[in-house]
Amino acid sequence: MSESVAKAKTAELAFRTSDLSKVYGEGPAAVHALRGVNLEIPAGELVVLLGPSGSGKSTLLNILGGIDRASSGRAFFQGDELTAMTDRQLTAYRRRHVGFVFQFYNLMPSLTALENVDLVAEIATDPMPTMDALDLVGLKPRATHFPSELSGGEQQRVAIARAIAKNPTVLFCDEPTGALDSKTGVGVLKALQEVNTRLGTTTLIITHAAATAAMADRVIHFADGQIREVIENDHKVSPDEISW
Numbered sequence: 001m002s003e004s005v006a007k008a009k010t011a012e013l014a015f016r017t018s019d020l021s022k023v024y025g026e027g028p029a030a031v032h033a034l035r036g037v038n039l040e041i042p043a044g045e046l047v048v049l050l051g052p053s054g055s056g057k058s059t060l061l062n063i064l065g066g067i068d069r070a071s072s073g074r075a076f077f078q079g080d081e082l083t084a085m086t087d088r089q090l091t092a093y094r095r096r097h098v099g100f101v102f103q104f105y106n107l108m109p110s111l112t113a114l115e116n117v118d119l120v121a122e123i124a125t126d127p128m129p130t131m132d133a134l135d136l137v138g139l140k141p142r143a144t145h146f147p148s149e150l151s152g153g154e155q156q157r158v159a160i161a162r163a164i165a166k167n168p169t170v171l172f173c174d175e176p177t178g179a180l181d182s183k184t185g186v187g188v189l190k191a192l193q194e195v196n197t198r199l200g201t202t203t204l205i206i207t208h209a210a211a212t213a214a215m216a217d218r219v220i221h222f223a224d225g226q227i228r229e230v231i232e233n234d235h236k237v238s239p240d241e242i243s244w
């Protein structure tokens with residue numbers, strides 16, 4: 001492969017890691033959360049991370065999302081080395097490029113759906129119109145409703161709208177359907193697939209629901225701090241075509 005082709009290929013990667021490791025604590029009590037992870041995630045993909053509890057999925061997401069630091073090894077975002085960044089550079093990276101969705105929606109109860117989304121967009125460098133973000137997750141008609149007037153699935157879709165309103169390059173979702181029944185969870189996953197398809201946002205989803213793999217471009221199986229298998233999925237389907 002010529003150097004220019006190799007460079008072009010690298011430019012299409014959202015993330016690359018080499019020998020990425022994370023140890024919490026020291027001595028006999030040390031926990032090896034990541035043990036030499038080598039990974040490539042092409043830009044624009046929807047990636048599902050599966051693995052047993054404690055296998056290191058959240059640790060990986062937090063390092064790639066710039067909210068935790070590796071102990072050794074290297075991680076790159078679009079060719080820039082995250083593991084070499086100062087705290088200030090990591091903060092700028094998060095602010096500009098990263099959206100997070102967590103298991104619990106953490107919406108402000110005294111603000112409407114739209115106001116919750118506005119709150120984040122106001123401090124973003126390159127926001128999208130917040131009503132467009134709500135529309136993308138199918139909640140434009142509920143813009144003036146308060147969280148207490150929305151179902152769990154709808155609240156999570158507001159949290160997704162809040163995360164995408166800043167126009168992030170990557171969206172990290174840690175157990176986004178963990179607090180929902182499978183029927184409600186499907187609506188949330190459809191919203192994430194819609195965001196990925198329409199905006200091209202590279203999307204990483206941690207889940208315990210193995211069936212979610214069917215909607216992904218790429219499935220990463222984690223065990224004991226290591227990648228066990230990466231499966232590319234050429235026939236991904238909509239979440240409502242999956243038998244849960």
Ligand SMILES: Nc1ncnc2c1ncn2[C@@H]1O[C@H](COP(=O)(O)OP(=O)(O)OP(=O)(O)O)[C@@H](O)[C@H]1O
Pocket residue numbers: 024025031032033051052053054055056057058059060
């Ligand atoms: N701040 C911390 N201090 C000490 N150990 C930690 C810390 N965070 C995570 N760990 C440990 O690191 C290991 C990996 O944790 P991690 O949360 O990444 O796993 P996970 O695969 O996301 O698990 P789950 O599916 O239960 O969320 C676990 O053994 C966990 O107890």
